[in-house]
Amino acid sequence: MxxxxxxxxxxxxxxxxxxxxxxxxxxxxxxxxxxxxxxxxxxxxxxxxxxxxxxxxxxxxxxxxxxxxxxxxxxxxxxxxxxxxxxxxxxxxxxxxxxxxxxxxxxxxxxxxxxxxxxxxxxxxxxxxxxxxxxxxxxxxxxxxxxxxxxxxxxxxxxxxxxxxxxxxxxxxxxGVPGRSYADFATLRGDPSDGLPGVPGVGDKTAAALITRFGSLDALLRAVDEGGDLTAGQRAKLSAARDYLRVAPGVVRxxxxxxxxxxxxxxxxxxxxxxxxxxxxxxxxxxxxxxxxxxxxxxxxxx
Missing domain, CATH: 3.40.50.1010 (5'-nuclease)
Structure with a gap:
């Protein structure tokens, strides 16, 4: 090409x-x-x-x-x-x-x-x-x-x-995610090689499933705030990592x-x-x- x-x-x-x-x-x-x-x-x-x-x-x-x-x-x-x-x-x-x-x-x-x-x-x-x-x-x-x-x-x-x-x-x-969603996926999963912790308890499969279901990290966080379709465990993990998730996209992207x-x-x-x-x-x-x-x-x- x-x-x-x-x-x-x-x-x-x-x-x-x-x-x-x-x-x-x-x-x-x-x-x-x-x-x-x-x-x-x-x-x-x-x-x-x-x-x-x-x-x-x-x-x-x-x-x-x-x-x-x-x-x-x-x-x-x-x-x-x-x-x-x-x-x-x-x-x-x-x-x-x-x-x-x-x-x-x-x-x-x-x-x-x-x-x-x-x-x-x-x-x-x-x-x-x-x-x-x-x-x-x-x-x-x-x-x-x-x-x-x-x-x-x-x-x-x-x-x-x-x-x-x-x-x-x-x-x-x-x-399990399209390329345009890779940064959101990587934000959730984290990357130890770059010193990015990710969300504790959220690995590749869960990160991909969440981004696929909600379409983007922003939409996922809205679901956390508004009582969207998340398990109690998922909501707890994402809520605990909210400070990280607020700033991490600007680092990963x-x-x-x-x-x-x-x-x-x-x-x-x-x-x-x-x-x-x-x-x-x-x-x-x-x-x-x-x-x-x-x-x-x-x-x-x-x-």
Missing amino acids: PGLMLLDTPSLYYRAFYGVPESVTSPDGMPVNAIRGLIDMIATLVRQHSPGELAACMDADWRPAFRVAAIPTYKAHRVAPGGGEETPDTLAPQVPVIERVLDAAGIARVDVPGYEADDVMGTLATRALGGVDIVTGDRDMFQLVDDDRPIRVLYTAKGVKNLQLVDEAAVTARY VARDAPVPDVDLALPVTPRDPGALDALAERYGLGGPLGRLSAALSRVSPG
Whole structure:
């Protein structure tokens, strides 16, 4: 499906970091496994899916203040002792190099102060006039799936070479709710990996059943207040979690109106800065993966 491809870049370079051995190093011995792995992932995605536009979405703020203000536990377990995100020692130095490679290659790198990559993807997907593929290992992006647009997720759980295509039918088959209801479902269920407690005693099946029956979290909460069709146990659990349910949707839902600047998302026909790209290839031993990326782009880009 030609159109816009959005890369959840942090998700992908973490996958590359853990999927490629740290013994893959630059000429001076610096691990470059995440860099090389990400470049090869992008080359594979471009070659196999031929997108018309491409955006490498980044975290300008991995733990935005507006989400922490709503739920202080949000990603709190990932905070390093000195502050900032806890990142493997050998990954942290690779991230600036990844940014330099993307910039020199001419692949749009998009971030927004105060927002996560999720919010950049949500905003760009909402703005897009054509089809959108979101490449991620984050289930939160399932809330953006929309067959009418169409917007779909290329889920990386089994790797970039074996992507799982997630459309509305796939979300419903897996979770029992349509994609547009996934955020409400996830709010009820919670997500320990993000520090979101959910409603105690409400798991996947109950969350899906409640959202399916009432149509939305807002409608469910009205039923709690107005004596709707709920068991005494369900009403008690939801009432006890009312403070959480009041603020959690603003944390779980990705922003669709973040102040993302207008950026040229066209695939580069030639590198933006060939000299810088050559220097990076030599300094970090990236000649092979950058050659594969160049070959993939040249087959897709006009001319």
